[in-house]
Amino acid sequence: MASTISIRRGLDxxxxxxxxxxxxxxxxxxxxxxxxGDFRYFRPRLLVREGDAVKAGTPLLESKDDxxxxxxxxxxxTIEQIHRGERRKLLEIVVALAGEDAFEExxxxxDSDARALTREALVEKLLKGGAWSLIRRRPFACIANPDERxxxxxxxxxxxxxxxxxxxxxxxxxxxxxxxxLDLAAKLTDGPVFLAVPANAVSPALTAATGVRTLRFSGPxxxxxxxxxxxxxxxxxxxxSVWYLRAQDLLALAxxxxxxxxxxxxxxxxxxxxxxxxxxxxxxxGASAQSLTEGRCEPGELRLVSGSVMNGRKIPRTxxxxxxxxxxxxxxxxxxxxxxxFFRPGLDKYTVSSTCLSSFLGKAEYALDTNLQGxxxxxVQSGIxxxxxxxxxxxxxxxxxxxxxxxxxxxxxxxxDCADCGLCTFVCPSKIEVGAILRRGIDLIRKEG
Amino acid sequence: xxxxxxxxxxxxxxxxxxxxxxGGKFEIFFPLYEAKETFLFSPATVTAAGPHVRDALDMxxxxxxxxxxxxxxxxxxxxxxxxxxxxxxxxxxxxxSCMLKGLMATVPIVIVSYAAGGIWEVLFAVxxxxxxxxxxxxxxxxxxxxxxxxxxxxxVALGISFGVVLGKEVFGGxxxxxxxxxxxxxxxxxxxxxxxxxxxxxxxxxxPAKDKLVDGYSGATPLLVAAGSKGPQxxxxxxxxxxxxKQAFLGSIPGSIGETSTLACLAGAYIxxxxxxxxxxxxxxxxxxxLGMAVVMNAAAGPESAxxxxxxxxxxxxxxxxxxxxxxxxTDPVSAARTKRGKVIYGLLIGALVILIRTVNPAYPEGMMxxxxxxxxxxxxxxxxxxxxxxxxxxxxxxxSNV
Ligand code: SF4
Numbered sequence: 001m002a003s004t005i006s007i008r009r010g011l012d013x014x015x016x017x018x019x020x021x022x023x024x025x026x027x028x029x030x031x032x033x034x035x036x037g038d039f040r041y042f043r044p045r046l047l048v049r050e051g052d053a054v055k056a057g058t059p060l061l062e063s064k065d066d067x068x069x070x071x072x073x074x075x076x077x078t079i080e081q082i083h084r085g086e087r088r089k090l091l092e093i094v095v096a097l098a099g100e101d102a103f104e105e106x107x108x109x110x111d112s113d114a115r116a117l118t119r120e121a122l123v124e125k126l127l128k129g130g131a132w133s134l135i136r137r138r139p140f141a142c143i144a145n146p147d148e149r150x151x152x153x154x155x156x157x158x159x160x161x162x163x164x165x166x167x168x169x170x171x172x173x174x175x176x177x178x179x180x181x182l183d184l185a186a187k188l189t190d191g192p193v194f195l196a197v198p199a200n201a202v203s204p205a206l207t208a209a210t211g212v213r214t215l216r217f218s219g220p221x222x223x224x225x226x227x228x229x230x231x232x233x234x235x236x237x238x239x240x241s242v243w244y245l246r247a248q249d250l251l252a253l254a255x256x257x258x259x260x261x262x263x264x265x266x267x268x269x270x271x272x273x274x275x276x277x278x279x280x281x282x283x284x285x286g287a288s289a290q291s292l293t294e295g296r297c298e299p300g301e302l303r304l305v306s307g308s309v310m311n312g313r314k315i316p317r318t319x320x321x322x323x324x325x326x327x328x329x330x331x332x333x334x335x336x337x338x339x340x341x342f343f344r345p346g347l348d349k350y351t352v353s354s355t356c357l358s359s360f361l362g363k364a365e366y367a368l369d370t371n372l373q374g375x376x377x378x379x380v381q382s383g384i385x386x387x388x389x390x391x392x393x394x395x396x397x398x399x400x401x402x403x404x405x406x407x408x409x410x411x412x413x414x415x416x417d418c419a420d421c422g423l424c425t426f427v428c429p430s431k432i433e434v435g436a437i438l439r440r441g442i443d444l445i446r447k448e449g
Numbered sequence: 450x451x452x453x454x455x456x457x458x459x460x461x462x463x464x465x466x467x468x469x470x471x472g473g474k475f476e477i478f479f480p481l482y483e484a485k486e487t488f489l490f491s492p493a494t495v496t497a498a499g500p501h502v503r504d505a506l507d508m509x510x511x512x513x514x515x516x517x518x519x520x521x522x523x524x525x526x527x528x529x530x531x532x533x534x535x536x537x538x539x540x541x542x543x544x545x546s547c548m549l550k551g552l553m554a555t556v557p558i559v560i561v562s563y564a565a566g567g568i569w570e571v572l573f574a575v576x577x578x579x580x581x582x583x584x585x586x587x588x589x590x591x592x593x594x595x596x597x598x599x600x601x602x603x604x605v606a607l608g609i610s611f612g613v614v615l616g617k618e619v620f621g622g623x624x625x626x627x628x629x630x631x632x633x634x635x636x637x638x639x640x641x642x643x644x645x646x647x648x649x650x651x652x653x654x655x656x657p658a659k660d661k662l663v664d665g666y667s668g669a670t671p672l673l674v675a676a677g678s679k680g681p682q683x684x685x686x687x688x689x690x691x692x693x694x695k696q697a698f699l700g701s702i703p704g705s706i707g708e709t710s711t712l713a714c715l716a717g718a719y720i721x722x723x724x725x726x727x728x729x730x731x732x733x734x735x736x737x738x739x740l741g742m743a744v745v746m747n748a749a750a751g752p753e754s755a756x757x758x759x760x761x762x763x764x765x766x767x768x769x770x771x772x773x774x775x776x777x778x779x780t781d782p783v784s785a786a787r788t789k790r791g792k793v794i795y796g797l798l799i800g801a802l803v804i805l806i807r808t809v810n811p812a813y814p815e816g817m818m819x820x821x822x823x824x825x826x827x828x829x830x831x832x833x834x835x836x837x838x839x840x841x842x843x844x845x846x847x848x849x850s851n852v
Pocket of ligand 1: 388389390391393395417418419420421422423424425434435438
């Protein structure tokens, strides 16, 4: 029985550049990369050196906090470059692909053997093969702790936003593996497994799934975000955790258990106002952005975002798609200046408020660029932030608690429920990075708590 | 050759930038450069990280909209200043003369307010190395509108200086202040020079020593008349003094420059609410608080009470600075309560307090300024209380919603 949850707060992103609803094969990328920054609070210890030959599934990094948690190579080839940033922070481990994929073997299992695995055996297998990193937990949105038993597991089979690869399309034909994944997920918790699907889902992988509680989510962005779904369906109690996987990650996990090999296939959507060929591409985990954008984006200075335009990571033209991301968003860098901008009625401006004429006669979609649309000021306006927050936080008040360093107050505000959706920052007329301030607060709790 | 003058201006400004940046000749004037430059051209800054796109609303647009909302009261007020002055001297009161005469009084006051306050703004911006805050565009216009037309210009300059420096800058600039800076300025003038801003001699722009005034000219505001009358016949007393409800609504009564026309205030309220810039919660609850308190006072009035105890609530809304304060002062987002429920409580208390001050202390019939300033101080406390409720609700919800 599916129940419906409609998320009221959020924002319909009236941004141009939705991808077409079809999947095509992308050329095989020449490089893929593992980016430790994709894994929150993960302190990496490097296991390889530049020039090493690796197979798909060879461990590249292990956690300094728990050596059982490893991150493995998404492809076979050679370690072309280990890219470090400030204070020698590891940024990217770039693997140059060579020939046919060679895999590390972790033991294939047939369907019934896979279903017969005990929890311990499953956890061990996932840890060994690096598939553990597909499982994340709330609070903190980091890789799950293998010693923990989550209160419940949520499988997020909704697109993050209108520019994301929709699992309802991606999972067609993958019913068996997806169901296996759901059954394996059930082993991880003593509580229920929730399957979050779009309200209008039709793919049998989603509609005929068994052994789970299906929740149909509707509403504006970020109703498709697992953190928002967990907040509304099964918020973790104090000291408890809820684990979650996005649909394609669960599929990869199931394939790994079945075949004993890392499963690097991913479907990634290319969208955004500066993308000219917008659709879904069948490509690989951590693929180079160029393998998708080459010849499919407008010329000029562009910003590429791995993930959602609202909270994804900015990557260079030569960068790589993030580990959990299934979308690539292209838009123009907005360095154009406008003469007496605030005297204009603003027919072509996108605002949540009613301060531009567009608010009354507005277009359906705006080709937004990255312009900040103003300059930094102190907090002035109030009442606008909580109107968009999908998890009932009062973001400006919470940000003040963070700036005061008051952990108790932050927690009372429910800061750990923050889905990092970016909407409070988006609407701020003082151009304050409200969401980033909250993230700083969460980091502080993580460190002190 | 085809030269785009706007493009040229942009290039000229850009070329001058190094002079004002770190190490440049005019480094200390960077805030001034920034203000002028970003005033003309929207900044080219791009987002550093997600969200990679931003809403088009910024502080400049926000503050300009407030200024636009204030303008009706400025023009209606100026017209009325002319009307009152001409009528008091028995001169013809055709619309053009009224407007011209009025603007002669109000324009210098506004200019002095902007100029004197602006100097402080720039000074603090330069010393503190922060940008010039657009909020001053609003403060510099609101303050003069709360003054009588006969105010000496040096008092305007002194008042706005006080408001900007002690009402705002000592706290750290727009956004950090506790009190509404425009009202702080007015409070300063009120307490430092009470004779210039109260009584019945200041509200009409005439010089009683020189100008020949018509017989029966009094100059008292309707609030003074109401406060001075005795017993339940207060509305009759107002009518006798020549004040009808229609006049009070349209604003052809003596009073502070911008505060007389209820209609103009409502036009401003419409702009603020329709654009979402001003809080309707605060405006509505202010009115509700005042009406409620007026009913209480009417009921409590005995036969010997001052007339203002009997004054119906609707009259209160149209007299003195009530509507102007409700629409433009109480809604200042920085000094008001920030939480939604907090705004309702804040508004109700302002409304109730105004009526209380007006009726209980008829010697000082205008309570709006004090009521708002007092609630400015209480606002953080109100928010604190509302937040405790929010915390409790969140906790209860968390406990109940788990599987
Ligand atoms: S606090 Fe801000 S970033 Fe966090 S969920 Fe609410 S709106 Fe999104």
